Amino acid sequence: MRYFKDTTGQVHGYDETIPAFEPYIEKAIENKWKEVTGSYPPVETKDQAQTRLSPSITSAINDEAHQWGYDDIVSAVSYITSTNPQYVAEAKALLKWRDEVWSWAIPALNQVIPGETAGQFLANMPSPPARPVV
Numbered sequence: 001m002r003y004f005k006d007t008t009g010q011v012h013g014y015d016e017t018i019p020a021f022e023p024y025i026e027k028a029i030e031n032k033w034k035e036v037t038g039s040y041p042p043v044e045t046k047d048q049a050q051t052r053l054s055p056s057i058t059s060a061i062n063d064e065a066h067q068w069g070y071d072d073i074v075s076a077v078s079y080i081t082s083t084n085p086q087y088v089a090e091a092k093a094l095l096k097w098r099d100e101v102w103s104w105a106i107p108a109l110n111q112v113i114p115g116e117t118a119g120q121f122l123a124n125m126p127s128p129p130a131r132p133v134v
Contacts, residue, residue, distance in 0.1 A: 003036035004028035011036055044114040056118040057105045057125070061098055064128045073098055089132040100126045 002025060003013045012028065014021040028035075044052075062072040068090060070076035077095045079087035104126055112121065 004033040005036055006031070006033050046112060046114055049112045049114045049116060050109045053112060053116070053118055053121050054105075054109060056122060057101065060122055060125060061101055064097070065094055068094070068131060070094075085134045086132075089134045093129040093132050097126065097129050 001013050002016050003011050004025075005011050006028075012024070012033075014024050014028070016022075016025060065071075065073040065076040068076065070079075073094060077091050077098070079091040080095065082088050082091070104124070108121070108124065
């Protein structure tokens with residue numbers, strides 16, 4: 001395969017072993033499109049994987065809080081000083097879990113494998129707590 005980046009930055013790939021692609025390759029060269037060397041798409045770096053996966057941790061935490069009826073984890077833990085014992089118990093449980101998740105996540109992000117999916121990465125995340133009943 002040969003890859004060319006057009007003037008808009010879009011990359012086009014053409015298999016040079018297929019005769020039907022020859023005119024496209026010639027046209028790309030004629031138009032002075034930059035040939036992209038190496039593998040394409042480019043191999044993800046560890047830093048890029050960390051940047052890509054980090055938001056999935058926050059999303060997973062917020063999703064759990066949402067399942068408990070809160071807007072997000074910030075809303076859930078804000079009930080830690082509530083006068084309602086149920087809300088306090090839920091806030092404490094989610095706060096403890098959030099801390100466990102980030103205690104796991106920081107070293108896990110340092111060990112991330114480029115190309116790893118969010119599902120693969122989050123598979124080892126600490127499980128959410130059972131919802132307390134007061």
